[in-house]
Amino acid sequence: xxxxxxxxxxxxxxxxxxxxxxxxxxxxxxxxxxxxxxxxxxxxxxxxxxxxxxxxxxxxxxxxxxxxxxxxxxxxxxxxxxxxxxxxxxxxxxxxxxxxxxxxxxxxxxxxxxxxxxxxxxxxxxxxxxxxxxxxxxxxxxxxxxxxxxxxxxxxxxxxxxxxxxxxxxxxxxxxxxxxxxxxxxxxxxxxxxxxxxxxxxxxxxxxxxxxxxxxxxxxxxxxxxxxxxxxxxxxxxxxxxxxxxxxxxxxxxxxxxxxxxxxxxxxxxxxxxxxxxxxxxxxxxxxxxxxxxxxxxxxxxxxxxx
Amino acid sequence: xxxxxxxxxxxxxxxxxxxxxxxxxxxxxxxxxxxxxxxxxxxxxxxxxxxxxxxxxxxxxxxxxxxxxxxxxxxxxxxxxxxxxxxxxxxxxxxxxxxxxxxxxxxxxxxxxxxxxxxxxxxxxxxxxxxxxxxxxxxxxxxxxxxxxxxxxxxxxxxxxxxxxxxxxxxxxxxxxxxxxxxxxxxxxxxxxxxxxxxxxxxxxxxxxxxxxxxxxxxxxxxxxxxxxxxxxxxxxxxxxxxxxxxxxxxxxxxxxxxxxxxxxxxxxxxxxxxxxxxxxxxxxxxxxxxxxxxxxxxxxxxxxxxxxxxxxxxxxxxxxxxxxxxxxxxxxxxxxxxxxxxxxxxxxxxxxxxxxxxxxxxxxxxxxxxxxxxxxxxxxxxxxxxxxxxxxxxxxxxxxxxxxxxxxxxxxxxxxxxxxxxxxxxxxxxxxxxxxxxxxxxxxxxxxxxxxxxxxxxxxxxxxxxxxxxxxxxxx
Numbered sequence: 073x074x075x076x077x078x079x080x081x082x083x084x085x086x087x088x089x090x091x092x093x094x095x096x097x098x099x100x101x102x103x104x105x106x107x108x109x110x111x112x113x114x115x116x117x118x119x120x121x122x123x124x125x126x127x128x129x130x131x132x133x134x135x136x137x138x139x140x141x142x143x144x145x146x147x148x149x150x151x152x153x154x155x156x157x158x159x160x161x162x163x164x165x166x167x168x169x170x171x172x173x174x175x176x177x178x179x180x181x182x183x184x185x186x187x188x189x190x191x192x193x194x195x196x197x198x199x200x201x202x203x204x205x206x207x208x209x210x211x212x213x214x215x216x217x218x219x220x221x222x223x224x225x226x227x228x229x230x231x232x233x234x235x236x237x238x239x240x241x242x243x244x245x246x247x248x249x250x251x252x253x254x255x256x257x258x259x260x261x262x263x264x265x266x267x268x269x270x271x272x273x274x275x276x277x278x279x280x281x282x283x284x285x286x287x288x289x290x291x292x293x294x295x296x297x298x299x300x301x302x303x304x305x306x307x308x309x310x311x312x313x314x315x316x317x318x319x320x321x322x323x324x325x326x327x328x329x330x331x332x333x334x335x336x337x338x339x340x341x342x343x344x345x346x347x348x349x350x351x352x353x354x355x356x357x358x359x360x361x362x363x364x365x366x367x368x369x370x371x372x373x374x375x376x377x378x379x
Numbered sequence: 380x381x382x383x384x385x386x387x388x389x390x391x392x393x394x395x396x397x398x399x400x401x402x403x404x405x406x407x408x409x410x411x412x413x414x415x416x417x418x419x420x421x422x423x424x425x426x427x428x429x430x431x432x433x434x435x436x437x438x439x440x441x442x443x444x445x446x447x448x449x450x451x452x453x454x455x456x457x458x459x460x461x462x463x464x465x466x467x468x469x470x471x472x473x474x475x476x477x478x479x480x481x482x483x484x485x486x487x488x489x490x491x492x493x494x495x496x497x498x499x500x501x502x503x504x505x506x507x508x509x510x511x512x513x514x515x516x517x518x519x520x521x522x523x524x525x526x527x528x529x530x531x532x533x534x535x536x537x538x539x540x541x542x543x544x545x546x547x548x549x550x551x552x553x554x555x556x557x558x559x560x561x562x563x564x565x566x567x568x569x570x571x572x573x574x575x576x577x578x579x580x581x582x583x584x585x586x587x588x589x590x591x592x593x594x595x596x597x598x599x600x601x602x603x604x605x606x607x608x609x610x611x612x613x614x615x616x617x618x619x620x621x622x623x624x625x626x627x628x629x630x631x632x633x634x635x636x637x638x639x640x641x642x643x644x645x646x647x648x649x650x651x652x653x654x655x656x657x658x659x660x661x662x663x664x665x666x667x668x669x670x671x672x673x674x675x676x677x678x679x680x681x682x683x684x685x686x687x688x689x690x691x692x693x694x695x696x697x698x699x700x701x702x703x704x705x706x707x708x709x710x711x712x713x714x715x716x717x718x719x720x721x722x723x724x725x726x727x728x729x730x731x732x733x734x735x736x737x738x739x740x741x742x743x744x745x746x747x748x749x750x751x752x753x754x755x756x757x758x759x760x761x762x763x764x765x766x767x768x769x770x771x772x773x774x775x776x777x778x779x780x781x782x783x784x785x786x787x788x789x790x791x792x793x794x795x796x797x798x799x800x801x802x803x804x805x806x807x808x809x810x811x812x813x814x815x816x817x818x819x820x821x822x823x824x825x826x827x828x829x830x831x832x833x834x835x836x837x838x839x840x841x842x843x844x845x846x847x848x849x850x851x852x853x854x855x856x
Contacts, residue, residue, distance in 0.1 A: 116675075161488040161668070182675040184487065187667035188434070202799040209791045217784045260734060263796060263808050267741070267815070270792030274745075274785040278752065281781040309755040312701065316694045316751070317744035323690030324740055328683045331424065331675075332733050339741070 074307070076352065077300040077359050083352035087237060090345075094244015101251040103243070106258035109196040111189030113159040117168065119150045121177035130154070133170050137163065145254070151182070158186055199262050203239075206266055207232060210273050217277070221284050226361050231276045234354035238272040239265065241345040242338060249337075260335040268342030271317075275310065275350035282306050283355065295362045299355050307351065314347040387832045391715070398718040401725055417725050420466060421482070422732030422810060425680040427673030428464075428482040429490050434666035435475040443475040447661050452477050455663070458493055468730075473802050476666060487670045494663070500571025500654060501525055504604075505624060506611035513612055513624050522619045525567045568604050568613065573597025577654045579647045582639065587647035589638045591654060598634025606630040615654075623650065683736045690740050691717070694747055702754050708833045709750040709826075716746050716825040723817055735810035742818020745789065749826030752778040767838060775831055782826065786819050793819065 076083070107114050127144040130152060134142045142156040159167075164184055172179045211228045218224040242265055249255055282302040290298055321343065324336045360366070401417055423430050433455065435443045448471060455477055456469040468480040484490050503525055505513055516523060576592045593601055604613070605627050615623040615638065625638050638650070695713060698706035720739065724731065757774030765773065793816035800809030 118674075160665075161491055165488055180672060180674065181670065182672040184670040185668070186665070188665075198799065198802070202795055206792050206795045209795065210788050213788060213791060214784075217787075259808055263734060263811050266792050266796050267811075270789040273788040274748075277785040277788060278781045281784060285777070305759070306755075309751050312751045312755075313744070313748040316697060316747045317741065319693040319697065320690035320740045320744050323693060324683070324686045324737060327686035327689055328733075328737070331679055332683070332737055335734065336737065339737075 073300070074304050075300060076303050077296055077356050080352070080356035080359065083356065087241075087349070087353060091237070091240045091244055094241065094247055097247040097251060098244060101247060103247055103257045104250050104255070105196070106256035107155060107185060107187050108258050109193070111158060111187050111193070113156045113164070113186045114183070115152075115154045115156070115164060115168075115181065116147070116183040117152055117154075117171075118180045118182055119152070119175065119177050120180060121175070122150050123177075124150060124152065125175050127152075129175075130171065133167065133174060137167050137170065139167075158188060160186070195259065199259075202262075203266065203269070206269055207235065210235070210269070214273070214277065214280075218280065218284060221287065223361075226358060227280050230354050230357045230361070231273055231280065233357055234276050234349040235269055235272045237349045237353055238268050238342055238345040242268055242342045245341050246338060255334055258334075260332065261338055264335050264338035264342060267339060268346060271343055272346035272349060275313075275346050276354045278309065279303060279306050279350050279355050283358070296359050299359050303351055303355050310347055310351055314343065317343050387828065388836060391829055391832055395715060395718065398715075398722040401722040402718055418728050419725055420728045420730040421680065422730045422735065423480055423482055423669070423671050423676070424733045425676045425731065426482045427485070427671045427676035428480065429484045429487045429668065429670050430481070431479045431491055431494065431668040432472065432666045433477040433479060433494065433663040436662040436664040443661065445474070448475065448477070451661055451663065455479060455494055464490075477663065483673070485673070487668065491665055491668060500574075501616045502568045502570070502601075503614045503616045503621075504566040504568055505614045506608045508612065513614070516614075517621050517624060521621070523616065523621065524564045525616065525619065526564055565614075567616075569597050569600050571654060573600070574654055577651045579644070579651050580637075586639075587642040587644055588640075589642070589647055589651050589654065591636055591638070593634035593636075595634070601634060601636070602630065602632045606632070615650075679733050683733060687736060687740050691743060694743060698747060698750070702751075704837065705750075705754050705757070705830075705834060708837060709747070709754070709830055711833055712750065712825045712830040713743065713746060715829050716822055717743070719825065720814075720818055720821045723821065724814070729813050729817070730810060731814075732810035734808070735814045738811040738813070738815035739818055742815050742822060745786070745819055746822030746825060749778075749782045749786075749822055750830055752781055753826065753830070771831075771834060771838065775827070779827070782823065786823055789819050790816060 124146055127146060130144045131140075131142060134140065134144070134154065134156065139156045139159065142154055145153045145155075147153050161184075164181075168179050168181060211232055214231050215224055215228040218227045221227065246255070246257065246261065250257065279302060282305055283299055286298050286302050286305075287295075290301070293301075318340065321336055321340045325333065325340065328336060435448065435451075437443065452469060452471050456467075459467045459469055459479060459481065464481045464484050466482050468478065470478045472478040479494060481490055503523070505516075508516075515521070573594050573596060574591055575594045575597075578590050579587055580590050582588050609627050609630060612624050612626055614621050615625070623638060623640060625640060642650070691713070695710040698709050698713075700706070702709065720742070723729070724739075729735065753774050756778045757770050760770035760773045761767065793812045796812035797809055797816065800812060
């Protein structure tokens with residue numbers, strides 16, 4: 073039988089290998105906020121002529137209209153995405169007309185979003201509240217659902233640690249992607265993050281449920297063996313469920329609209345991390361807790377700890 | 380076999396027939412009590428349109444009166460209906476905002492201007508002015524002063540220019556170019572509050588005019604004023620801008636009149652809306668707005684539908700290959716699941732947005748998960764030497780706590796997301812939470828009731844000992 077619990081420190085190490093670079097990226101570069109959080113305007117438009125001028129030329133038109141600190145990005149062969157400070161409809165129409173005249177082409181506005189700075193910061197604050205509220209709600213539910221088990225509290229805390237693991241993985245990887253691919257964090261990212269939280273706990277509960285059941289059946293076996301048994305027994309289910317969710321997400325990623333691409337990729341990373349953490353982190357943490365292994369962590373002979 | 384399965388089977392088949400009828404593309408808009416009850420509602424990101432979050436434009440710290448905001452919402456809704464947009468949404472969002480969604484609207488500038496106007500309507504005495512002076516006052520961006528003070532007029536400049544084609548140099552309503560007599564204060568004969576009804580009608584020559592009826596008080600005021608000033612001008616002023624300066628042709632004694640001019644159907648309708656839905660109790664400004672062009676929307680819709688179908692097919696193939704017979708049964712249950720979920724979307728109706736479709740596709744994964752849990756359990760029981768029927772029943776019974784607890788935690792997340800989305804008028808977040816939440820609930824029903832009923836139906840007609848390979852178990856024990 074696979075010995076997953078025995079190699080728990082290897083799996084903890086793999087997690088850290090992903091989380092630590094992500095956290096360094098987050099500390100160095102931060103998460104660039106989309107206009108939904110920071111306030112401002114975003115224009116996505118298509119040049120019907122099919123030929124795009126240099127971004128600097130487009131920026132010049134914006135500068136002439138008093139929007140010098142705008143960011144111009146090209147998308148595909150014929151589209152531009154321009155981020156500016158808050159702009160009203162009339163000014164937008166005026167700039168689009170100016171662009172159309174200067175570059176001698178019809179311009180189709182695909183999307184124009186404007187968010188006031190007050191709304192933006194309010195959304196960001198309340199969003200953090202929503203995440204905290206979700207975590208609290210789920211912890212309370214798990215503690216309730218496992219109330220019949222010895223140390224029910226440990227299950228709740230372990231599930232939350234595994235959930236935090238997934239949150240850190242998603243935020244860290246996003247920080248790296250944002251920096252190199254110039255992505256921004258928008259309300260959809262937040263939605264993805266909250267969904268990952270839900271799914272992470274979903275996966276963890278399935279494994280814990282089996283531990284709950286096996287603890288009653290095999291009272292004589294050591295706790296570590298029972299946990300390992302439970303993980304291996306639920307492994308096929310964990311992998312199959314993960315694969316089906318991954319299939320649907322991959323379909324969305326490959327064939328779905330470009331507007332939700334970041335959202336779907338964030339979910340994909342989160343769902344993968346969620347399954348990993350429920351198998352390799354959440355349940356092994358219960359064993360670490362049962363053996364009180366942290367007493368050995370800082371001793372000279374580490375063999376004892378990972379034995 | 381227990382006797383309840385035939386009954387369940389019949390109920391499920393009836394349910395399938397009803398849902399197929401509801402989901403069928405041509406089933407649209409069944410009327411019950413004058414209300415459409417079956418409809419596919421597509422969000423802005425799929426059909427294109429304008430979304431705006433209007434915010435009470437009061438000095439910071441001033442509390443917003445909920446009743447006033449509610450009235451403002453009603454007036455905005457009336458104006459939106461006046462714009463002739465189908466399926467428009469006007470909702471209160473939080474304590475000081477109104478969310479407006481105009482699917483299919485292609486002219487955001489015009490729509491936003493119409494929504495924001497505080498719409499203080501005045502009938503102003505221009506009887507002492509020459510035709511030339513009146514013409515000068517009707518230039519764009521000209522603001523006049525009147526002796527009417529009160530109501531909502533205390534806020535300094537609540538609205539930007541109403542014209543989408545304002546001159547390039549325009550920096551607001553106080554442009555100096557058009558103002559001829561800045562110090563002149565004109566007399567307000569009466570305000571829009573005195574109007575009781577307004578309608579657009581055609582003239583004998585094929586043009587359009589706006590007819591109005593006054594309340595008794597206003598009728599008396601109007602009678603006195605028009606009788607004394609036949610042949611002179613009475614200006615109609617909206618938010619201190621002259622929108623029309625008709626001549627008084629006859630005394631208006633019965634409180635009924637018409638406003639004539641070179642009106643097109645559109646401009647006559649616009650004037651009628653402005654007259655009808657007078658002033659907002661609180662000034663509003665656009666806190667955020669979003670415009671999606673129709674091309675982007677249609678492209679997104681097509682792509683996400685393709686993605687959804689491909690995703691479903693891959694999942695169904697995988698289930699059939701891995702779990703064999705039970706997998707195929709689960710696939711049938713998955714189709715029933717999709718039918719029920721879509722029927723609910725059409726019945727409530729849920730506005731389908733791009734993240735909403737993503738939420739639904741994701742819930743397909745959850746739906747399958749319940750079946751995977753049950754089948755894995757079933758296989759274990761089979762390997763432990765139980766008979767097939769025992770294995771099926773034990774599999775369901777033992778998988779249930781897992782399914783219940785794990786889905787409940789997802790529902791908690793959906794609930795919090797939905798609340799968050801609703802508070803902020805973030806309809807994309809709300810859409811995702813709703814479709815995922817409904818998906819999770821429906822999937823529990825189909826996995827537990829539908830798959831089980833189908834599987835029992837199959838079991839009644841085959842002998843497991845001859846066909847253990849159908850269940851993906853290596854050998855019969």
